[in-house]
Structure formats: structure tokens, C-alpha cells
Amino acid sequence: MLVPHITFFFLIMLRSCSSIDTIGVSQNITDGQTIFSKEEKFEMGFFSPGTSKNRYLGIWFKNTSPITVAWVANRDTPLVDSLSTANFDSQGIMSVVNSTGSIIWSTSNYSSAPKTNYINPILQLLDDGNLVIKEGNNVIWQSFDYPTDTMLSGMKLGKNFKTRQEIYLTSWKSADDPSTGDYTARFLMVKGKYQQVYVYKSSDIVTRIGPYNAIAFAGQPNYKANPLYVYEVDMVVNDNEMYFEFMYNSSTFSAKFIVTYEGKFEIWQLTLRTHQWIQDLALPANNCDNYELCGPYGSCSTENFLGCTCLDGFEVVDEQESSDDFSRGCKRSKALDCGPKEGFRLLSSMKLPDTQNASYNGSMNLIECKEACKSNCSCVAYANPNMNPGGLGCLLWFGDLIDIRVYPINGQDLYVRLAASELSDLGSSFRKKKQVVIEVTVSVSAGLTLLCLILAFYIRNKRKRKRKLDTERQRQVRALKVIDKDHNNSNKRANIEVPMFTLSTIMRATDNFSINNQLGEGGFGPVYKGVLEQGQEIAVKRLSKSSRQGLDEFENEVICIAKLQHRNLVKLLGYCIQDDETMLIYEYMPNKSLDWFIFDNSRQSLLNWPQRFHIIHGIARGLLYLHQDSRLRVVHRDLKAGNILLDHNMNPKISDFGLARMFKEHESEANTKKVVGTLGYISPEYAVNGLFSVKSDIFSFGVLILEIVSGKKNRGFVNQDHHNSLLGHAWRLYKEGKSLDLLDASLDESLLVSQVQRCIHVGLLCVQQRAEDRPDTPFVVAMLGGEGSLPSPKQPGFFIQGSELSSSSSSLPTLPSSLNGVTLSQIQAR
Ligand SMILES: *[C@@H]1O[C@H](CO)[C@@H](O)[C@H](O)[C@H]1NC(C)=O
Ligand SMILES: *[C@@H]1O[C@H](CO)[C@@H](O)[C@H](O)[C@H]1NC(C)=O
Ligand SMILES: *[C@@H]1O[C@H](CO)[C@@H](O)[C@H](O)[C@H]1NC(C)=O
Numbered sequence: 001m002l003v004p005h006i007t008f009f010f011l012i013m014l015r016s017c018s019s020i021d022t023i024g025v026s027q028n029i030t031d032g033q034t035i036f037s038k039e040e041k042f043e044m045g046f047f048s049p050g051t052s053k054n055r056y057l058g059i060w061f062k063n064t065s066p067i068t069v070a071w072v073a074n075r076d077t078p079l080v081d082s083l084s085t086a087n088f089d090s091q092g093i094m095s096v097v098n099s100t101g102s103i104i105w106s107t108s109n110y111s112s113a114p115k116t117n118y119i120n121p122i123l124q125l126l127d128d129g130n131l132v133i134k135e136g137n138n139v140i141w142q143s144f145d146y147p148t149d150t151m152l153s154g155m156k157l158g159k160n161f162k163t164r165q166e167i168y169l170t171s172w173k174s175a176d177d178p179s180t181g182d183y184t185a186r187f188l189m190v191k192g193k194y195q196q197v198y199v200y201k202s203s204d205i206v207t208r209i210g211p212y213n214a215i216a217f218a219g220q221p222n223y224k225a226n227p228l229y230v231y232e233v234d235m236v237v238n239d240n241e242m243y244f245e246f247m248y249n250s251s252t253f254s255a256k257f258i259v260t261y262e263g264k265f266e267i268w269q270l271t272l273r274t275h276q277w278i279q280d281l282a283l284p285a286n287n288c289d290n291y292e293l294c295g296p297y298g299s300c301s302t303e304n305f306l307g308c309t310c311l312d313g314f315e316v317v318d319e320q321e322s323s324d325d326f327s328r329g330c331k332r333s334k335a336l337d338c339g340p341k342e343g344f345r346l347l348s349s350m351k352l353p354d355t356q357n358a359s360y361n362g363s364m365n366l367i368e369c370k371e372a373c374k375s376n377c378s379c380v381a382y383a384n385p386n387m388n389p390g391g392l393g394c395l396l397w398f399g400d401l402i403d404i405r406v407y408p409i410n411g412q413d414l415y416v417r418l419a420a421s422e423l424s425d426l427g428s429s430f431r432k433k434k435q436v437v438i439e440v441t442v443s444v445s446a447g448l449t450l451l452c453l454i455l456a457f458y459i460r461n462k463r464k465r466k467r468k469l470d471t472e473r474q475r476q477v478r479a480l481k482v483i484d485k486d487h488n489n490s491n492k493r494a495n496i497e498v499p500m501f502t503l504s505t506i507m508r509a510t511d512n513f514s515i516n517n518q519l520g521e522g523g524f525g526p527v528y529k530g531v532l533e534q535g536q537e538i539a540v541k542r543l544s545k546s547s548r549q550g551l552d553e554f555e556n557e558v559i560c561i562a563k564l565q566h567r568n569l570v571k572l573l574g575y576c577i578q579d580d581e582t583m584l585i586y587e588y589m590p591n592k593s594l595d596w597f598i599f600d601n602s603r604q605s606l607l608n609w610p611q612r613f614h615i616i617h618g619i620a621r622g623l624l625y626l627h628q629d630s631r632l633r634v635v636h637r638d639l640k641a642g643n644i645l646l647d648h649n650m651n652p653k654i655s656d657f658g659l660a661r662m663f664k665e666h667e668s669e670a671n672t673k674k675v676v677g678t679l680g681y682i683s684p685e686y687a688v689n690g691l692f693s694v695k696s697d698i699f700s701f702g703v704l705i706l707e708i709v710s711g712k713k714n715r716g717f718v719n720q721d722h723h724n725s726l727l728g729h730a731w732r733l734y735k736e737g738k739s740l741d742l743l744d745a746s747l748d749e750s751l752l753v754s755q756v757q758r759c760i761h762v763g764l765l766c767v768q769q770r771a772e773d774r775p776d777t778p779f780v781v782a783m784l785g786g787e788g789s790l791p792s793p794k795q796p797g798f799f800i801q802g803s804e805l806s807s808s809s810s811s812l813p814t815l816p817s818s819l820n821g822v823t824l825s826q827i828q829a830r
Contacts, residue, residue, distance in 0.1 A: 022124040025090045031055060031082040036062060037127040041254060041272075042070065044125050046084065050176035054078035057086050057096050057105070058178075059129055059143065061254065063275050070129050070150045070256065071143050072178040074105035092121040092133050092140040107133065107141045112163065128154040148178065151246075151257040158236075158243025159189040167243075169259045177261075185259035187244050194355040194385060194395055195235045195244060198291075199265050199283075205291045206263050207284040208403050211355050211395075212244075213387040213412060255280075288405045292354075295329020296400035299350070302408070302602070311404070312345055313418040329402075334419035338377035341420035344370065346516045346529070349411030352383050353401040360385075361394045365535025369394035370415065381416045387590065387648050390536050409591060409606045413529075423516075498562040501585060503578040506530065510540055529588060537588035538573060542581065554582050564630055568622030570645055570655040586655070590648055593655075594708070595641035598744070604711050605746035611650050612708050612747075613755055618652040619644060620781045623701060626654070627694045627777045635692060639700035640678045641707055680715025684797040685771055695771035698780065699797070702766025705759055706730050711744030727767050727796040734764055734793070758783070761790050769797035 021038050029035060034045030043062040046055045049069065057073040073086075074096050083099035095106040108115070121135045129152045131143040144155045149171050151157060159166045166189060171181035184200045196210030212235060233246045248255060254270040267281040283289050287307075288300035294308035295317075301309065310316060310330035317328040336342060364372065366384045372394065373382040379396050386393035387410075401416070509530030510517050519527045519539060528540045543554070558575045561584070565571065576583040594615065597603045607615075619639075626634040636643075636654065643656045683699035685691045703714045706726055717726035724732060733741050739760045740753065762783050768774045773794065775783065783790055 021126075022122050023088055024122050025088060025120070027088055029057075029086045031079075031084050035125050037125045037129070039127045041127050042125055042129045044131065046079070046082070046086075049172075049178055052078075052176040054080065055082055055084060056178060057084075059125065059131060061129075061270060064270065064277070065275070068256075068270075068277070069178065070152060071131070072148050073143075075148055075172075075178040076180055077104045078179075079104065088121075088123045088133075090117055090121065091115055092118050092135065094123055094133065094141075110146045111141050112165075128152055130154065148172070149181075149259050149261075153247050153255060154245065156236075156241075156243040156245045157187055158241060159187075160241045161191075162240055169257075171259045171263070172261045174261050181261050183259050183261070183263040185257075185265050187242075188356060189242050190356075191237070191242065192359060194358060194360040196355055197244075197265065199259060199263055201263055207265070207289050207291050208354060209265050209283055211352050211385050213385050213410075292403045294326045294404070296402050297330040297332075298326050298404070299347075300405040311347065311401070311416060313416065313422045329400075332419070334422050336377070336417065336419055339420060341423075342374075342417060343420070343423045343511075344373070344382070344415035345418050345423065346514075347414045347416060348529075349407050349409075350414045351403075351405045351407055352385060352395065352412055352414055353381070353397060354403045355385075355395060357399040357402070358395045358397045361396075363392055364394035365392055365533070366394070366531045366537075367533050367535060369396070372396060373415070373417065379417065381414060383412060383414045384535070385412065387412065389587070389648065390534075392535060408603050409597070498558065498572055499574040501574045501576045501583075503576060503581055505532070506540055506576050506583060506585070508533070509538060513542065530585075536573075537590075539586045539588045541584040541586065543583060558584070560632060560634075563632065564626070564634065566622055566625040566630070567651070568618045568653055569625065570653040589645035589653060589655075591646035591650060593642050594644040594646060594652065597646075598641060598708055598711050599713055604744055607650070609747050609751045609756065613752075613759065615644070615646075615650070615652040616705055616708055616759060617781075617784055619654060619701065619704065620777075620784055622652070622654040623697060624777045624781050627697065633694075635694055636697050636700075637692060638678055638681075639697055639704060640681045641704060641713075642678075644704075678715075680713065683771065684769055691771075693771060694777060695774050698766050698774045698777065699768075699771075701780070702763045702774070702796075703727065705763035705766065706742070709744065709756065709759055709763065710742045711746065725798050727764075727798055730760060731764060731793070731796050734760065758790070761793065764793035764796060765791065767796040767798075768794060 020035055023029065023035065029045060031046040034043050036043050040062050042059055044059045045057070047058055047060065047067060047069065048055055050066075056075065056078060058069050059071040061068045061070060079096070079098055081099050084096060084104075086094055086096050088094050091108075093106060093108045095103045095108075098104050118135045118140070121133060121140060123131070123133050125131050132139055133141040144152070145165075145167060147155060147157070147167065147169055149169050151169055155167075157167050157169070166186070168184055168186040171183035172178045173181040182201050183206070186198055186200065188194070188196050188198065195212045196208055198208055199206045212233065232248070234244070236243050236245070246255070246257070252272055254272065256268050256270075258266050258268065260266060264282050264284065266279060266283075269278045269280055270276070271278065286302055287293060288302050294300045297311050297314045298308045299311055300307065308326035313333055314330035315333050316326075317331050361369075361372075369382045369384060373379040373396050376396070376398075378398050380399070381397040381401055383395050384391070384393050385395050404414075507513070509532050510528040513526075513528055517529045519529050521527070525542045528542065530538045530540050532538060554575075554577065558572070561572045570589065571587045572584060573587055574585040576585065597607050598612075623636070623639070626636060638656060639654070643654065645653045645655045647653060681700040681703050683692075683696040686696045686699075703726075707714055710726065710730070712726055714726040717729065730739075730742050733739050739757050742760060743751075743756065762775075762780060765773075765775050765783075766780065775791075
């Protein structure tokens, strides 16, 4: 027991010192006193949560309102009055003693360490929120080993294989009651298994977070993409222990992971300057996050109200099952026989199945992974969980694939084993679905006519597309002739700074240009995803069959593009010319393109303001490089949302230089007979006179800024109240001082109002009618990043919607309005 007068003495000492973080033997903390960590990030003392009158000893984030508790000592043994103390003794034990003198909580109950007398132990609250009892450097006890519902930076959640102790989070019972609740958040801690987090309610899994993809937990939309909040996540596995931790290195924010009393796993960030909490993640967020909702081989999607569907190559077990009850899941349409022709279908943008049924090897690349899966007949799927570019890792699934969903963003590639007949029957399931639709339509509308129409339309479209591809190719060849003059034809191959790939390498990488690997159809032909033997992911742009005389030009293009290297341009990795094939090999961009996000109702909200600004700024820097900093002066000529690709961290990369024109150093403007570009983005002088310069790119960029801010397409924008184009609408709002009304409704508190206004202002300056009124590229970059005052914009070009184009030009060609969003190739200018 303590000697009363000593207590009194130290009490005075504590009170007189405002930021004390340490107490020594025989000192105590009474109710009403607190200690602070050194930089005053955390505070410890007695508190009452919410409306409760109970008292608890705990640690909380300092200066947040309401109080945000990070740790509670006596969570299950509350104190009923304010007459308690926390005492610290020479055995290195802290105890909470109530008003009658009984110990109601003690660190000795939470420690396996043998009782010893220490010479000079201290109790210290550290700036990471860890309460440690130590002697010298020897830690006797720490609160980080006994977390409640909150995980802090530096805390290790996991398992010690020797002591068998597992550290995990346990929820509170309610907002006012910190006692042990129903929910726990635990990592899958089995050696050889891949990391993911489960939230349990008692012993049932409620939701699964992950797997961890080396950047974030899969499907976590904003994770790490916000440059203001960067933290590192570590998964550590060794012979003794297996744990997970996260760390940040910042004096501007703190972060916490928490399992709430409602069973959610949440990530929060605290901005230290404003003491405001911002939520970064809360799962489950919707039905699809409920564990195993769609049964084995079922996949859940929130897009288009799909709900549960079967993976490609699978069908429902029980036809009676509705989309709401899919618990029996799906079965294979065609059984596997482990024959040599069996293969895998790529499913992209997935939440990878539960890794309980998977084995993991961190040193294999995707090719080895495929081989390993192929060679073992019981392997049903494989994937590389590591989303770092070039990152290694292989998951092989044995047994059912469960808890799968499709993500709108940050999803991963999953390769599912299918019977040979399923694979050769290209897109069989797609056709099956389509058949159903057609049959239904026909029976409803007695429509042989309709069927004919559909067929006719289909055939026409196909022909049209073919014709279009041919002209694109010819045009490209023509455009490249210009470039040709700049370069010496001799020694060309040696000039090319990127490797030439053999056709067989590319065929292997793309599974013989398998339809399953097709990412889309670009201006000049299809684009495929591929994986090189080293495991590197690539995008292969297969240019439509070239004529022999195009090869020189093609090589020239490769030379030029290879020289353009900037972090905001898509990187050319190599090329291939062989057997009539010409291909460009680019780095693979997992998050598709900007238009996929900003113009889609369900995905708009995935890009918050800091990310959008990051994208605007990145595009500007990429443009600056093209216009000025590269060895060549390049005008892109087709800058649009569809040509801005996004990497793992949502960094923007300008792509598609097919239309780019290189200028000689002293040239700044050129004239062309053909107007190429995309409606909605081309500048007035280019549309009218075929004049293009860096200023026509600036115009397109201005349109792009306004589109990113508003989430609306310039082309096709209709305002109910007046007939302005998006540009005119933005201008009108600007003049009325209501610029912020332009904002995408899905943007919320992540906004920096002055930054948004600045972007709109710069956007308007970029879309000025006259090229000379538009700022040059360095000025655009400076204005976006700076804070000074900006010149006033005038009325933009293309003020009025539709084909009248501009108020000042009367002699305009009429642009065919059927070409929305399509890159024009054959529009004749005067
Ligand atoms: C944190 O940042 C500082 C300064 O930027 C650096 O010196 C220090 O090494 C960093 N610490 C860690 C753990 O990364
Ligand atoms: C992982 O794969 C590599 C390469 O195939 C192999 O050498 C290694 O033994 C594997 N490790 C484990 C633990 O299976
Ligand atoms: C296939 O893999 C499973 C799980 O790793 C293993 O138990 C089995 O022995 C393997 N079969 C063959 C033929 O390698």
C-alpha cells in the first residue's frame, strides 16, 4: 500500500507540471488528473464515455471533441465514482484502485511476465498512444499488446506462434459502453496463408477485408491515393510471429483503425491542425460486403443492380434461387477433366476469393503461378495479389472460391480454371445471356422485324468499324510522314531506345491474343492485357494490319514515343514488328481511364477532390513536358478524358499519341487540311481553320478541367435553363459568382473551396475563344499550383451548345453530331 504523504507530495508535483508523460514508482494518477504524451498527441486519465456516468481509465487523442478514446484499461469493470486512483508500484505493475481500496484492474492480469522487483521502473505514455512500463530499455508491459477497439500506428496485430497469444481488436458494446462487445477484427493468422482481415460477430464472419494487395486492402477506394495521407502497411511473417502494422511519418495527421460496436471496420484520419476526423474507409459498405453472400463461385456486383451472378463458366446450383438468396452458389457448367487444353479465364476488377482456401508463395511471378496452377489438377484459380507494379506473389486456390465480388475500382485480376470447351467457345456465357434477352424481346413484341433490324444494325456497325479502322491507319501513316523528315532513315533500329519484342513473346503474354485478355478497342485496333515471363503486366496495342510501306513510319513513331518519358505520360515499354503485325507495348494501367470514373454515376464518388486535383495537376505537368520540356515539341491533338489513364495510385498518364504532331524547335503553329480530334475538345481555330498549336491542346485541357470539376461531358451537356454548352454554363456561373454550383454533386467535404474556384478559373482561361488569350502551358501549371491573383477570363469559345459552335464565326462547317466522343478523322476544314 502507498504511504499517504508521498502520494500527496507527488500529486502536487504532477499538478504543477502541465505536460508530464512519465510517472515513477509509488506515484499515481487520481481521477481528474491526466498525463500527456511528449508532443501532446495523447492524454491519459479517467473519463466517462458519452452519457455514461461510469468512470474508466483510458487513453484518448488529445484535443478532439467529442473525446476520441483509443484505449480503455478497466473496460469490463467500471468505476462508479470519481474517487479512484491508478497506482504504480516497484514491481512494475499499474493498478486501478477504487474508493474502497480494492484493486479492480491491474496490468498483472494482462501479462505473462513473472513478478520481479525492479530498481527503477517507469510508466510512460508515448506519442504513438502506447502506454509502456519499462526499466531502461526493457519493456515490462505495454498497452499495445492489449488493444481494445482501436489500432494505432506502430501497433502490431497478429499472432505469436511461440506463446500462442493473438492480438486483435474487440468492439465496444455501445457508444457509451466500452465493455467487451460482440465484434472482433482479426487477421487470418495461419502460416502459409495470405493476409486478410475478418470482422467476426462472436464466431461468425460478418465481412472480409482484403486480401491485402501490397498497397491497400483490396477494394478500399481511397487508400493511399490521397497524397496528404500516406501510410505504410506492413505484413510480417517469420518463424516466431505473424503480424500486421501500419505506420505513417507525419506531424500533420494521425490515423486509427477501429472495429465499431456496429460491426464495421473503419479507418479514420485526424488532421492535427484542425482536430477534425475524416473517414477513409468503412466496411461493410453495402450488401456485397456481407461475407459469402453469393455462395461458392458466385460473385456480387453493385453495378446496374446485378446482385449475385455466377462467374463465367458457372451456373446456378439451384434454379429456384433468387438473386437475394444465392447461398448455394454456382457450379461448373462443364466439368474439368484436367486435360492439356484446359485453361484459365481472366476475370478483372475482382475482390479476390477468400484466401483461406489458397496457398501463397511470395517469390513467384504470374507465369510461374499459372504453370503451378496448371500442373496441379486440384488448383481451381490463381492470381497475383501484389498490385505494386512488377510486384511478385502467387495465390493458388484449392477448393471452392468464395466471397467474390466485382469492384468498380482497385479490383484485381483473377484467373479461373475452365474446361477446354468453355474456353474455345469464346464468350459463351456472354452469348447465352444475350440469347435470353433477344428471346424475351421477340416474344413480347412479335418481332421478326426487330430481329432483322438488330441483325442489320450489327452487320452495318461491323462494316463501319472495319472501314473506320482502315482510314485511321491510313491517316496515321500520313501523319507520320511529317515526323519522318526530322529523322535520318539510316541506322533507325539502333536509334530505337526501347526493346523490340518477338511476336511469340507477345503471343505468349496475351495467350494468343485471347479475347479474354482484350481490354478494349483503341483508335487503331484492339488493346490486350498481357503478362511477360518476368511477371510484368503490359498493355499491347495491336495496330490493325499494316501495309508494308507503313513500317518506316511506324518505326519513326516508336522512336518518337520512346523518347517521351515523363511520369504523367504512359510509358512505352517496347514494340513489335513481325509477320504483318505492328504492335506497341505499353505499361499496364489497372484503373482504366478518367472518363470511366468522372462520367459514371456510380463511380463518380470514388474520386474525391484531392484526387481530382492531383489528376488535373498531373495532366498539366504531362502537357508541359510534351509542349516544352521534352526534346521534341509535341502537340497531342486528342487530349480527352478517355485518353487519360490512371495507374494503381490514381496518378494520371496521358496516352494515345497516335494523333500527336512533332514540331521542330522553332515551329509553334501548323496548318492541316484534316481536322482530327474529338468533338467537345477541339478548339475553334482548329475546327474552323485547321490551325493547331500548343494552344489547341490548352483549349482541350480547359475543357477537361471543367469536366473533371463538374463530372459532366462537355459534348452532350444540356442545361434546362438556357442553351449554353458546359463552357458557357461554367462562364455564366463564374460571372454570377456561383462557380461552386458547377461542382459534381458527389464531391463533399474533402473540398478545398479556394482550390476548386481556382481550377474553374484556370479552366475558363484555357477555353478562351482566341488562342492568344489562352495562357501558355508553363503559366497554366504555375497558376494551378500557385496562390496569386489570376487574370480575368472573357467569354469562352463555343459558348453556345450545338453545331453553331461559336458566336463569332459564321462560316463554320457543320460537324456531324452523330460522332459523339469518337475521334474524328475525316472532317474537312476549309
Ligand atoms: C520520418 O521523416 C523524417 C523527415 O522527413 C525522416 O528523417 C525520418 O527518417 C522518417 N522516419 C521514418 C520512420 O520513415
Ligand atoms: C516459392 O516458389 C519458388 C519459385 O518457384 C520456389 O523456389 C520456392 O521454394 C517456393 N517457396 C515455397 C515456400 O513454396
Ligand atoms: C496439388 O496441391 C495440393 C495442395 O497444395 C497438394 O496437396 C497436392 O499434393 C498437389 N497435387 C499434385 C499432384 O501435386
